[in-house]
Amino acid sequence: MLAIATLGFIKIISSIVGLTKSRKLHSPAITFIKSLNVIDGLMAIIVTQYAILSTESSHNASESTGLFGMGLGSVIILIGLILIIYVHKQKKAS
Numbered sequence: 001m002l003a004i005a006t007l008g009f010i011k012i013i014s015s016i017v018g019l020t021k022s023r024k025l026h027s028p029a030i031t032f033i034k035s036l037n038v039i040d041g042l043m044a045i046i047v048t049q050y051a052i053l054s055t056e057s058s059h060n061a062s063e064s065t066g067l068f069g070m071g072l073g074s075v076i077i078l079i080g081l082i083l084i085i086y087v088h089k090q091k092k093a094s
Helices: 002-025 028-055 061-093
Strands: none
Touching (some): 002 028, 028 061
């Protein structure tokens, strides 16, 4: 179980680092792909949480994972909106 959690956190950390480094390239396509990697990392954290709660026989595993997923879904929507604004500003500048 520890391996699943470790891989999930490594995935999210490496995707955030990649997104930060890609911003210097000023390419909307690369930023979009790196944003998808962050979203994939966030989903890995949700799956990790569900796996841990399920093995512990938690009675509220589905409910808490669902709420956590809804919260991260909001973050994903926010990332999408920020990316749209970023691309729009770049088009105005050029």
